Structure formats: structure tokens, C-alpha cells
Amino acid sequence: MNKAEFVDFVKDAGDYSTKKDAETAVNAFVAAVEKALSKKxxxxxxxxxxxxxxxxxxxxxxxxxxxxxxxxxxxxxxxxxxxxxxxxxxxxxxx
Structure with a gap:
């Protein structure tokens, strides 16, 4: 599953109204994890x-x-x- 397919999956699983909202949620999660890990x-x-x-x-x-x-x-x-x-x-x- 690539990112676009995952965003569609999150849209359906999370009851997001648009694909853009789901992509924003996925990007926010990834950015937050990256930031935390970079700070150890x-x-x-x-x-x-x-x-x-x-x-x-x-x-x-x-x-x-x-x-x-x-x-x-x-x-x-x-x-x-x-x-x-x-x-x-x-x-x-x-x-």
C-alpha cells in the first residue's frame, strides 16, 4: 500500500469528509513522529x-x-x- 492508497484508507476508516482532510491528518502524524524521534x-x-x-x-x-x-x-x-x-x-x- 502506497501513501495515496493509505490516505484513501484513512479517509474511510476515520470518516473524513474529504481526501485532503485525511491526507492532512496522515501528514501531521508523520511530521509529529519525525519531530519527536529527531529529539530522541x-x-x-x-x-x-x-x-x-x-x-x-x-x-x-x-x-x-x-x-x-x-x-x-x-x-x-x-x-x-x-x-x-x-x-x-x-x-x-x-x-
Whole structure:
């Protein structure tokens, strides 16, 4: 599902009168989560899940076919941990 399809889905699920209103809601949610994560704050929606930032350690490796090695730097990455309600809903849909 791409963004346009998701906006249509939100319009129907949220009883928005226009597609533009639904798109505004989706964009506002995405912007709010991005802003919170960029400030290293987590966003927890009980039953749905938790958006947070975590430190990903740098890795070292060897380039195949040569003796060159490399090391990547530590960096902050976004992470989503689904909540029990979402896990249960997905498991129920599979049956």
C-alpha cells in the first residue's frame, strides 16, 4: 500500500469528509513522529506500538576479494516495537 492508497484508507476508516482532510491528518502524524524521534523522544501508542530511536553500533568488515577492511560509525536509527493489540490483530487476520 502506497501513501495515496493509505490516505484513501484513512479517509474511510476515520470518516473524513474529504481526501485532503485525511491526507492532512496522515501528514501531521508523520511530521509529529519525525519531530519527536529527531529529539530522541519516544512515541508510545498503547495497544499499537512504540516508536523510538536506538543507537546502532558501528560495524567492521572485510571487502571480499581484497585485503581492505572498513568500519562504519555508530548512528541513531528509528525503531518500531509493535504493541500487544497490534500483534494480536495481525495474528488473527492470518487465520
Amino acid at each position: 523522544q519516544s512515541v508510545e501508542l498503547v495497544g499499537f506500538g512504540k516508536f523510538e530511536t536506538v543507537l546502532q553500533k558501528g560495524k567492521s568488515g572485510k571487502v571480499p576479494g581484497s585485503s581492505k577492511t572498513y568500519k562504519t560509525a555508530d548512528k541513531m536509527v528509528p525503531k518500531f516495537k509493535p504493541g500487544k493489540g497490534l500483534k494480536d490483530q495481525v495474528a488473527k487476520a492470518k487465520k
